[in-house]
Amino acid sequence: MPEVTIVEVGLRDGLQNEENILPTAVKKQLTEKLIAAGVTQLEVTSFVHPRWVPQLADAAELVSMLPKAPGVRYRALVPNRKGLERALDTRVEEFAIFLSASETHNQKNINKSLRDTYPVLEEVVQMALAHGKQVRGYVSTVFGCPYEGDVPLRKTAEICRRLLEMGVYEISLGDTIGVATPHHVKEKLKALTKEIPVGKLAGHFHDTRGTALVNAYVALEEGVRVLDTSFGGIGGCPYAPGAAGNAATEDLVYMLEGMGVNTGIDLDKLCEASRFAGASLGKTLPSKVLAGRLAA
Ligand code: HMG
Numbered sequence: 645m646p647e648v649t650i651v652e653v654g655l656r657d658g659l660q661n662e663e664n665i666l667p668t669a670v671k672k673q674l675t676e677k678l679i680a681a682g683v684t685q686l687e688v689t690s691f692v693h694p695r696w697v698p699q700l701a702d703a704a705e706l707v708s709m710l711p712k713a714p715g716v717r718y719r720a721l722v723p724n725r726k727g728l729e730r731a732l733d734t735r736v737e738e739f740a741i742f743l744s745a746s747e748t749h750n751q752k753n754i755n756k757s758l759r760d761t762y763p764v765l766e767e768v769v770q771m772a773l774a775h776g777k778q779v780r781g782y783v784s785t786v787f788g789c790p791y792e793g794d795v796p797l798r799k800t801a802e803i804c805r806r807l808l809e810m811g812v813y814e815i816s817l818g819d820t821i822g823v824a825t826p827h828h829v830k831e832k833l834k835a836l837t838k839e840i841p842v843g844k845l846a847g848h849f850h851d852t853r854g855t856a857l858v859n860a861y862v863a864l865e866e867g868v869r870v871l872d873t874s875f876g877g878i879g880g881c882p883y884a885p886g887a888a889g890n891a892a893t894e895d896l897v898y899m900l901e902g903m904g905v906n907t908g909i910d911l912d913k914l915c916e917a918s919r920f921a922g923a924s925l926g927k928t929l930p931s932k933v934l935a936g937r938l939a940a
């Protein structure tokens with residue numbers, strides 16, 4: 645199995661969904677622990693409206709406090725021009741734009757129809773590229789929508805095409821509410837990769853029904869080499885009711901190492917970072933590997 649890139653999204657996808665808002669200094673400490681564990685791709689925050697996601701209102705301050713570390717790439721989510729302008733004033737190296745394959749989730753999440761979203765994102769990508777920054781795209785609700793149920797694949801395929809035309813370098817396919825099963829993932833990827841090169845795709849699986857890790861495995865089998873995970877398995881979209889956390893980074897690292905894939909991540913140190921996160925949030929985090937280490 646060739647190399648797999650793990651994009652650690654816990655500081656963004658994870659903390660955006662937590663009731664307890666962590667102090668910026670604690671987020672910084674957590675980031676440092678993740679880096680010490682060997683995590684290099686970190687989506688650290690988002691520059692969305694602070695009223696919509698108060699947990700990440702300290703985005704600029706956090707980024708200003710983060711260490712410069714060789715080989716480490718800080719990424720952030722931006723919804724629109726205003727968000728990009730805020731992010732461009734920081735040291736964030738890469739941006740991610742986002743929209744949904746289903747109209748209703750898009751509306752609830754970013755307050756726009758899909759049709760009105762495209763020009764907003766197009767402007768963001770153009771501006772970011774002009775500043776020499778790479779842009780990643782997220783498509784949410786690819787495998788199901790909390791408001792509309794099943795989402796036809798042609799919607800995802802069309803959005804992927806448009807995102808690539810805009811100039812995004814990679815598209816992360818979101819199982820936002822964790823409804824996908826391995827069979828579902830295989831079928832959708834087989835169909836989608838007839839139109840979109842698999843090298844342009846990443847997998848972003850939420851674990852609401854306990855299928856995130858096995859879905860990630862199937863995505864690997866289908867040729868996907870970039871997976872999004874969160875420390876401890878926290879996460880969820882505040883505008884997707886019922887969404888649980890992402891596949892846990894610990895669990896994916898354990899599985900990949902068992903398959904002979906060197907992730908460069910030290911599992912003990914990663915668990916230490918998650919223990920710190922759990923203690924700071926005042927809760928037990930869902931990762932199975934983490935729970936095993938805590939019990940040992
Ligand atoms: P809106 O209210 O429609 O914004 O929100 P607007 O464009 O009408 O502007 C209203 C005011 O907000 C203006 O200020 C703007 O300047 C300001 P005023 O002139 O009234 O003083 N404003 C901003 N301020 C700071 N930062 C900004 C910004 N934009 C406008 N970026 C908006 C539209 C997109 C901003 C809002 O809906 C929003 O912030 N939504 C974000 C929701 C979110 O973060 N959801 C979770 C992330 S997505 C996710 O988790 C899924 C993913 O993980 C993949 C998966 O799992 O599927 C990625």
Ligand code: MG
Nearest residue numbers: 657818820880
């Ligand atoms: Mg997500």
